[in-house]
Amino acid sequence: MPAAGLKIAKWALALSYCLWIAVAEADLSHHFEFLYIDANEGSASGGHAAIKFDRQVFHFQHIQPGLLRLYRNDAAAFEFAYGYQENRNIYGHRIDVSDDFFQALRDAFSRRLLIQNQQLSLLQALHNDQVLVSGLQNLGSAPPQPLKGLGYFLTQYRAAAAFSIEDGKHSNTSQALDQLRGAIDNAYGEDFLAAKRMQIWQTLQALKPDVAGNSTISEPTDTHFTATNNSFAEQYRNQLLNLAALDVLQARLSPRTESLLQIPEAAFKLNAAQHNKLQDFRQRLFADLITLMRSRRSDWGYPLLVGMARLHALDHTAASGYLSVLDRSRSESDDLQATIIDEDNVPAALQYSQQVFAAASGHLDSPAALDELAYSEIELSATALVQLHRPNADRQALKLLPLTTTPSRPAAAELIGLPLPASELARFQNSVTQQIETYQSQLQALYGYNLLSRNCVTEIFRVINQTVAGISATAEESPNQLSQRLLGGHLDERGLNMIPFVAYAQIADTYRLSASFQRAPYREQQRQLRYRQMPQWQVDLQESNTLSSTIYNWNREDAAFLFFTQDQIWPRPLLGSFNLAIAGGQGLYGFFSWPWDDGDNLRKGLKGIVVSLPELLFFNIRKGSFPGLLPEARIYLPEVF
Known part of the structure; x- marks a missing residue:
């Protein structure tokens, strides 16, 4: 789970798990949702994907050391974190399926989550053994x-x-x-x-x-x-x-x-x-x-x-x-x-x-x-x-x-020494070290992250197709035929489907949809509210930059920038050049301030350069974020169908 975007939502939900902060959805006919979250500065800057079952969202996230881990989150918290705090557009397709397949697919994601959690817990237990034995061998400095x-x-x-x-x-x-x-x-x-x-x-x-x-x-x-x-x-x-x-x-x-x-x-x-x-x-x-x-x-x-x-x-x-x-x-x-x-x-x-x-x-x-x-x-x-x-x-x-x-x-x-021979502790430590190396390589083979072949999108399709294949093994239909009947078509996890927005478009052309929607991000919702109070040209001018904006306040999560470029396309290269200059200035300042800020400004300057360069080619990534927002007791996100 992205730390920058979800940490306040996690904090708020931790104190309010006693409240069910979302409206229960009607369950007359089952459907699941494929969610595409567009790009912004920060984690998942190239976009993100998730799959939603009722009020649960499953999504894959890159973790160290180079693994792709499955997470399950409350849907309201997930959508608030990405749509409000990270200020991203959330696009979705609703795919109608039978009750049996809905349950089978949700169970497949839940089973993978629980098994992976158990496997990672075992790896952590091996690391704990290694640390303890090392401490028992060196009690004075443990x-x-x-x-x-x-x-x-x-x-x-x-x-x-x-x-x-x-x-x-x-x-x-x-x-x-x-x-x-x-x-x-x-x-x-x-x-x-x-x-x-x-x-x-x-x-x-x-x-x-x-x-x-x-x-x-x-x-x-x-x-x-x-x-x-x-x-x-x-x-x-x-x-x-x-x-x-x-x-x-x-x-x-x-x-x-x-x-x-x-x-x-x-x-x-x-x-x-x-x-x-x-x-x-x-x-x-x-x-x-x-x-x-x-x-x-x-x-x-x-x-x-x-x-x-x-x-x-x-x-x-x-x-x-x-x-x-x-x-x-x-x-x-x-x-x-x-x-x-x-x-x-x-x-x-x-x-x-x-x-x-x-x-x-x-x-x-x-x-x-x-x-x-x-x-x-x-x-x-x-x-x-x-x-x-x-x-x-x-x-x-x-x-x-x-x-x-x-x-x-x-x-x-303090550690208490055990009456064990030093040779036995050393033998156990060597054994645990070998097991960690072996188990990490096994986990890497199974869950290793790869930007082009195993990412947040490919794994969603992989689990869907494996579920279909499992059902097909006990039926008389081939996986492709069964996918056609259950989903409306088949999508492979390979090829260009590994790109979130391409996968989103492919689903629209292949799967059986009941609806598609877009949830506007926080800043856009606030702009729409201001249109009701002021002339549109005045709002657009005031909210076009970070200096006069009444919606956005710079925060320590974002690199420094001047203009919002997602609102306009043709002026984007010119506005992006100003943002690029400011990012370069922050990076230069960070080079000299590195000794006392641990390289924070240097990292942000480099990050600002990376997200400003696409603006010169009419492509927008940065949209500004609002990590200080807290959710309401109940969250409603407006949808545009």
Whole structure:
């Protein structure tokens, strides 16, 4: 998924997944849509393609190291990101098909997505094994192991054979955890926690890397799911996290102050019914945590940590009368970029977040019992609202940290050495290194990206044709005949069909269409609105350049330019020459500013040159982008049929 165009849509959807932000489409007769997204500066600058089934969009994206990965996104988020934030025209064909073929085709894309995700997860597990074994061989210089959920209580952790956070040595004890520890003692005996911890420590110390087990990884050419055992790194991490969770419980630690958020405004004060709803949820959570201590799952330490932190937050809510939740934002030190909301867009973003929080808080007024999913929605939307609700007296842009779909604030845990011979660790590391090389080459053969033969368009046709061929194998019709009956014709994934706009035209001539449409991009919609308020010539003149435009404000995602060239064809080479000069100037400035801006202006200048040159030949790529926009609670994109 393109980071520049979709990061705000992802942020907005992460906090509002409790809302279904699109209008449900009528399902009287099934059809799928082929979407062509035209060019713009940034990712997929040559255009993009996707296939849409109801409210799900599947599309292929180039990822490192040179693979073509399938993604599935909510249709409203996808269209908002490309049509609004990236300001691209979205063209579509609707292809009528039978219910059976619609289901078969959607299942084919879903199956490929899930299998590919499993394969890439296996590759990541091999990399994790490699990093862990390297750390175990060099404990003195090994990087810490991040343990998710532990960051709500600690910043650093080192496990020991006995309880490593001594009871009574901390003043920030939690009554909720004290109560939970007492209930566990009553349920299972006073020696239960100590015995359980010793068992976990012994399990951790007995871990051994399984060279033979890791050498029998599944082939990525498999078209079915394969059961896989936890990797060595995952087993190690789970046991370390289980130890940390028990240590936090034994010490009755309160969550770190900065890991809890509260909305103290009077408008968000809880009433008696909402308070009772949260207390009922707390009672069920408390009982679930006692049961969790007998769980057979290997990673029970994570839900224990999250549950304990939530217990404390719920008690803080009850005491104050205002909602307290866990902070669901990522750390500023994460590699993921924060979303920057410009000063002019802060009020709209705040209003949007308030709407989402109000919708999620509706669970507290519902007669239905509050479950974990509903509480998570409240927690997530409250995190976003608090980020936007910070005082902004200096009228600067706000930085929004990415949100997590589950509470996962990590803490750094030192590696604990294992009683393994150095030769065994070295042998395992060599084995894992060979497996990574082999598996990467297998994945490259299956999913390797190639601009001309395997890209976002060719793979859509490939999956369609493979689905038809699979059905044909059990029928008496040839694939071409069956494609003719099911789709209206056959399109090969080779040749000029690898170009998005060519594929779009070929579909119109070949497949059985019920409609074709165009969704105007954000800037064009705003121009049309201004035509109702001002003479057209005045709007065209004002919006022809970035200096006088009232719609577009330059943002850090775009290279510097002066004129919009998509509105006019014949003056395009002249206007493009000005844009080219400005891009060259930015690149020249970037050459000298490279030492202190890490080459940012140089990269943007070069990018500006690349997208300005086609304008000299009457071809437009750059259209300007609007990454600061946030979606409405419900999105309607106008269509022109």
